[in-house]
Amino acid sequence: MQTVNDMQDCIDACNNCHQACLQTALTQCLQMGGRHVEPDHFRLMMDCSSICELSANFQLGGSPFSRRLCALCAEICHACALSCRGLDDMEDCTRACEACEHSCRAMAG
Template sequence: MHQMSTEMQSCIDDCQRCHGVCLSMAMNHCLEAGGRHVEPEHFRLMIACAEICQTSANFMLMGSDLHKRTCAVCAEVCEECARSCEQVGDMQECVDACRRCAESCRKMAA
């Protein structure tokens, strides 16, 4: 098994948390709230964010050298998702998880 840095383990944790928060909020909070919360662009972005976070975590867990690329994309998608959730409103947990993940992924992508 490959040795994992503390920074990478922290990024994996942030990615997994963001995945869970985005997926849960999309499927529960957004679907129940309706209106702006389920507009296609916002809803797709939340699901895309959950998926790229899971993928980035998986790439790091496998020890793939390509994790830098997935993390770069993940940081970009997380930032976009945070902005969208902020605009929709009443989604601070998602905003915070996305921003934390974006910051961790930027470090991994460098």
Template structure:
């Protein structure tokens, strides 16, 4: 696929938005809040989500069909991150970015 394709560009944008949101939320909001927000499993999931989103965007920008593999994994990790952010609470922006990215990546992986 071509990274200039509108659907792929929208997915790249969703991935980069989720990357920024997860990283920023983890490093600013979660560290400030403490408690459940800084449990290793939660912060690790947020960091994995941010990195997978960055990686998926990168692979799509390269323009290889291998993006289907990274997008599939990204969608799965984003869903898990959204659910964990919702479980803890107070991270609606992060959960929304993760859900939007998961939806876009799932469609791109199909």
């Protein structure tokens, strides 16, 4: 059974991943170019950032849809972590995605 602390941990992981993906995509990836800005990778990072922000917002508002959204968020975070893992200097983003995936999977039940 999830506690208020579990939800707060998930909200924190979502917010951290939102920030990591957005900041990394718009600063580091754009500067590095090449594979870092290939459309599929860049779009995935932006999608991951967006769904993490939305997931945190749904949890904060007590939405009855937050569990299902957490499941989708975990799926997208997993894909983003895999995509980032294949590129140089993406360790922080990879770790943030993996932490959010783990936390969202737990919240999704």
